[in-house]
Amino acid sequence: MNTRISPSILAADFTRLAEEAAAVADDADLLHVDVMDNHFVPNLTVGLPVVESLVKNARLPLDIHLGVSDPDRWAPGYAEVGAGSVTIHAEATQAPVRTLRAIRAAGAQAGLALSPATPLQPYEGLLDEVDTLLIMTVEPGFGSQKFLDFTLEKVRQARTLIDNVRRFSGREVPLWLQVDGGVNESTIARCAEAGADSFVAGSAVYAGADPGAAVRALRARATEGARSVGARA
Numbered sequence: 475m476n477t478r479i480s481p482s483i484l485a486a487d488f489t490r491l492a493e494e495a496a497a498v499a500d501d502a503d504l505l506h507v508d509v510m511d512n513h514f515v516p517n518l519t520v521g522l523p524v525v526e527s528l529v530k531n532a533r534l535p536l537d538i539h540l541g542v543s544d545p546d547r548w549a550p551g552y553a554e555v556g557a558g559s560v561t562i563h564a565e566a567t568q569a570p571v572r573t574l575r576a577i578r579a580a581g582a583q584a585g586l587a588l589s590p591a592t593p594l595q596p597y598e599g600l601l602d603e604v605d606t607l608l609i610m611t612v613e614p615g616f617g618s619q620k621f622l623d624f625t626l627e628k629v630r631q632a633r634t635l636i637d638n639v640r641r642f643s644g645r646e647v648p649l650w651l652q653v654d655g656g657v658n659e660s661t662i663a664r665c666a667e668a669g670a671d672s673f674v675a676g677s678a679v680y681a682g683a684d685p686g687a688a689v690r691a692l693r694a695r696a697t698e699g700a701r702s703v704g705a706r707a
């Protein structure tokens with residue numbers, strides 16, 4: 475199984491962003507940036523100017539997670555400055571198809587995020603429009619929150635759905651199933667068992683002394699979790 479690990483710089487030292495990005499560049503696949511506007515979530519982080527600087531200086535593709543109340547207005551701009559992936563929240567967008575298509579047209583992968591209380595079913599028809607389906611495993615807004623176990627059921631549903639889309643539509647482009655929030659060495663294997671293959675981790679990567687080693691450890695645990703499913707199948 476291919477696994478993507480995306481360290482969240484929300485847990486990094488914001489005065490040393492370039493160094494914090496470099497610390498995971500050899501081990502991670504993406505660099506997760508939480509853009510928060512203090513409206514969609516009760517927290518305020520960074521915006522386009524910081525992302526633009528990171529695009530120029532970080533070696534990893536940027537994985538932009540828009541925790542903003544008007545993603546239809548802002549998302550295409552992040553793709554235009556060179557983000558690798560831009561994810562919008564289902565609860566915030568008024569025009570998901572238009573915005574997801576605008577992200578792709580601007581050259582980035584498009585992602586759709588579902589907060590913990592948001593059901594998957596109303597969005598099933600949108601999977602053709604996305605490269606990443608993000609199942610939030612905490613309420614968006616802050617790092618270091620406790621993993622919400624009940625969200626794993628939605629990850630399992632999403633895995634079944636994605637496998638069916640692949641089987642019946644002949645889709646060739648990857649469709650990543652991402653989890654974000656409370657992902658650490660003890661929860662990541664359960665996420666992988668449930669079917670996730672893309673993992674955002676903030677505090678589990680940046681709280682310790684060696685972010686690169688933390689990414690390697692997370693990847694090893696995710697691979698074990700995915701293998702245990704393969705062994706049962």
Ligand code: DX5
Binds near residue numbers: 539
């Ligand atoms: C929460 C953010 C996460 C956050 C995860 O709203 O979307 O990306 O950084 O942090 P941890 O991994 O510490 O839960």
Ligand code: ZN
Binds near residue numbers: 482506508654
């Ligand atoms: Zn995030």
